[in-house]
Amino acid sequence: MVRVGVFRSSDGRIPSRKTTQLCAALAIAIATIPAPAAFAQSAVAEKPAAGKPADTSRARSGASAAQNTQPPAKEENAAPERFDIDEFRVDGADKLPQIDVEEAIYPFLGPNKNSGDVEKARAALEKSYHDRGLQTVSVTSPPQDVSSRVIVLKVTEGKIGRLRVTNSRFFDLEKIKRGAPSLKEGEVPNFNDVTKDIIALNQWPDRRITPALRAGVTPGTVDVDLNVEDKFPLHGNLEYNNRQSPNTTPTRLNATVKYDNLWQLGHSLSFTYQVAPERKDDAEVFSGSYLARITDWTSFLVYGVSSKSDVATIGGMNVVGPGQIVGGRFVVTLPAREQFFHSLSFGVDYKSFGQTVQMDTNSFSTPITYYPLNATYGATWQGDGWLTQFNLSATGNIRGLGSQYEEFDAKRYNANSSFVHINADLSHTQDLLNGYQLFGRVKTQWSDGPLISSEQFSLGGLDTVRGYFESAALGDNAAAATLEFRSPDIGAWLQSNLKDETGEGQPRFTTFNEWRLLAFVDGGTARIYDPLEEQTSRFDMWSYGFGTKFRVFDRFNGMIAVATPMIDQGTTKKNSHRVLFSVGGDF
Numbered sequence: 358m359v360r361v362g363v364f365r366s367s368d369g370r371i372p373s374r375k376t377t378q379l380c381a382a383l384a385i386a387i388a389t390i391p392a393p394a395a396f397a398q399s400a401v402a403e404k405p406a407a408g409k410p411a412d413t414s415r416a417r418s419g420a421s422a423a424q425n426t427q428p429p430a431k432e433e434n435a436a437p438e439r440f441d442i443d444e445f446r447v448d449g450a451d452k453l454p455q456i457d458v459e460e461a462i463y464p465f466l467g468p469n470k471n472s473g474d475v476e477k478a479r480a481a482l483e484k485s486y487h488d489r490g491l492q493t494v495s496v497t498s499p500p501q502d503v504s505s506r507v508i509v510l511k512v513t514e515g516k517i518g519r520l521r522v523t524n525s526r527f528f529d530l531e532k533i534k535r536g537a538p539s540l541k542e543g544e545v546p547n548f549n550d551v552t553k554d555i556i557a558l559n560q561w562p563d564r565r566i567t568p569a570l571r572a573g574v575t576p577g578t579v580d581v582d583l584n585v586e587d588k589f590p591l592h593g594n595l596e597y598n599n600r601q602s603p604n605t606t607p608t609r610l611n612a613t614v615k616y617d618n619l620w621q622l623g624h625s626l627s628f629t630y631q632v633a634p635e636r637k638d639d640a641e642v643f644s645g646s647y648l649a650r651i652t653d654w655t656s657f658l659v660y661g662v663s664s665k666s667d668v669a670t671i672g673g674m675n676v677v678g679p680g681q682i683v684g685g686r687f688v689v690t691l692p693a694r695e696q697f698f699h700s701l702s703f704g705v706d707y708k709s710f711g712q713t714v715q716m717d718t719n720s721f722s723t724p725i726t727y728y729p730l731n732a733t734y735g736a737t738w739q740g741d742g743w744l745t746q747f748n749l750s751a752t753g754n755i756r757g758l759g760s761q762y763e764e765f766d767a768k769r770y771n772a773n774s775s776f777v778h779i780n781a782d783l784s785h786t787q788d789l790l791n792g793y794q795l796f797g798r799v800k801t802q803w804s805d806g807p808l809i810s811s812e813q814f815s816l817g818g819l820d821t822v823r824g825y826f827e828s829a830a831l832g833d834n835a836a837a838a839t840l841e842f843r844s845p846d847i848g849a850w851l852q853s854n855l856k857d858e859t860g861e862g863q864p865r866f867t868t869f870n871e872w873r874l875l876a877f878v879d880g881g882t883a884r885i886y887d888p889l890e891e892q893t894s895r896f897d898m899w900s901y902g903f904g905t906k907f908r909v910f911d912r913f914n915g916m917i918a919v920a921t922p923m924i925d926q927g928t929t930k931k932n933s934h935r936v937l938f939s940v941g942g943d944f
Contacts, residue, residue, distance in 0.1 A: 437471040440503040445478065449512035452491055452545050461485040462510070475501070475508055482510060490549035493579050514545045518578030525585035528564055529621040533583060536653070540568070540581050556693065557653035562617045562625075563588045590617040596941035600819055602666075602827045603927060606635035623650045633666070640666035658686040658702075680710030680811070686731075699736035706731065710811055723768045725809060727759035742788035752812070753777040768809045771887045778804035778812060778833075792845030794873070801836040807886040808833050814883055817926070822879040822898040824920030824935045829927055830896035832883025841877040848872030848907060870908040877902055879920075899923050904937070915940040
């Protein structure tokens with residue numbers, strides 16, 4: 358119980374709040390839920406109700422005889438009864454600190470108050486609880502004896518009575534419960550913590566958890582159901598495209614299989630295979646990864662790549678040269694804010710590349726092994742009609758780990774085993790009027806000196822400048838930009854006009870998920886340090902084009918585009934046309 362009161366001096370003035378606080382006492386009690394009682398319905402002890410005999414035993418004259426007189430009825434427009442409030446007694450205030458209780462109700466102490474002031478004090482105290490995330494707390498004002506100048510407020514801190522997990526088919530129920538400690542049975546939930554727990558639970562793929570609250574079976578409690586929508590965590594993807602690198606056959610086939618809930622711990626295991634189906638020697642890449650979730654905000658990723666091609670693109674990563682990569686990343690999910698999510702990762706790679714150069718009847722090899730360190734920061738801002746993504750990474754190799762200076766110099770003139778390069782990637786998608794979209798992206802790399810080919814920026818291809826071959830040019834320092842204008846979603850319009858077999862209701866399944874037309878302009882430049890004599894030191898590219906992207910039946914997606922290069926680069930000629938395509942499906 359918390360008492361908040363005032364003490365009057367001989368002249369009737371209320372002393373300072375500091376004096377009042379010195380007189381306040383705190384005791385803790387657990388209250389059961391009382392029936393709500395409005396102050397307007399409370400009875401004043403000295404004043405009899407209309408139509409009932411008045412008890413005169415408490416009259417100032419001290420007379421003991423009862424008078425059965427009928428008091429006159431109140432006038433309809435009579436002013437509300439006034440009284441003094443010297444003290445608030447708050448019963449059941451456990452979770453809110455006393456100082457917060459006092460700050461909420463202190464302004465309503467004093468002389469010449471009425472029932473409206475009591476209601477304001479009750480509402481202010483309840484709001485103070487709710488503002489701190491304690492949404493299951495209610496404050497009521499029971500019947501009062503205002504002649505005592507003491508007003509009682511009862512706090513009911515609703516606790517979790519029962520926590521259940523419903524509709525989960527592929528995820529362990531007890532592990533879901535343990536993932537929401539803020540909803541522990543027998544505790545008063547703080548919904549600021551509940552929100553954090555639900556966000557953490559929903560970071561796992563293939564499931565979405567929504568809490569539902571209702572009045573508990575036991576009075577004074579709240580029961581919570583964690584409703585789960587989940588899918589079988591095995592997934593696969595098959596893609597066929599023409600992401601061709603120079604001097605190779607046109608097409609590539611990619612296949613990926615992934616399982617996202619190993620050991621019921623949310624661990625992920627994936628394998629990817631890429632091949633040039635027309636001639637396997639042009640490209641063949643194996644890759645795999647394992648993601649282990651350590652806590653709600655930390656995880657560890659291990660991955661490996663084995664490439665038999667000169668240029669390969671795996672999961673957005675360019676691999677230049679035949680060789681192997683094994684790496685590890687410690688990933689930290691940083692505290693999220695409204696519309697803002699970000700993470701930090703850091704780790705080390707083992708990279709080993711071999712390259713054999715054939716000259717007439719002679720050949721020589723330039724193998725290299727090194728262990729670069731990497732740190733990456735990623736952030737996403739998402740709002741109503743817009744999405745911004747940003748990635749910044751730093752990669753550096755420490756001299757003495759792996760191959761020495763001579764081997765780096767043999768791989769690339771004047772390359773150093775101690776190198777640093779920084780990469781940045783910024784993209785933004787903006788919804789426009791009438792369903793149109795605008796997309797822009799900028800990618801850059803800066804290095805401190807000459808780099809071997811596996812660390813250079815790859816310019817040209819679907820991810821940088823369309824219309825040119827994949828990795829048509831490599832640079833130590835480089836930048837690429839894309840601007841893309843997209844039509845309204847034709848697929849959504851078609852889907853909204855489809856009917857079921859009766860011709861009246863909505864279809865039972867989705868045919869068109871998304872379909873947009875697009876126009877784009879791409880451009881980029883790459884430069885190299887210390888070029889050899891007759892070696893090109895700068896590569897420029899830009900192109901424009903038109904295309905379309907679509908997704909249908911919740912499973913199949915595709916892209917077709919025609920790009921026109923505007924600068925000669927290698928075997929790609931100005932004003933030639935290149936058709937790009939990608940089709941695939943997933944489950």
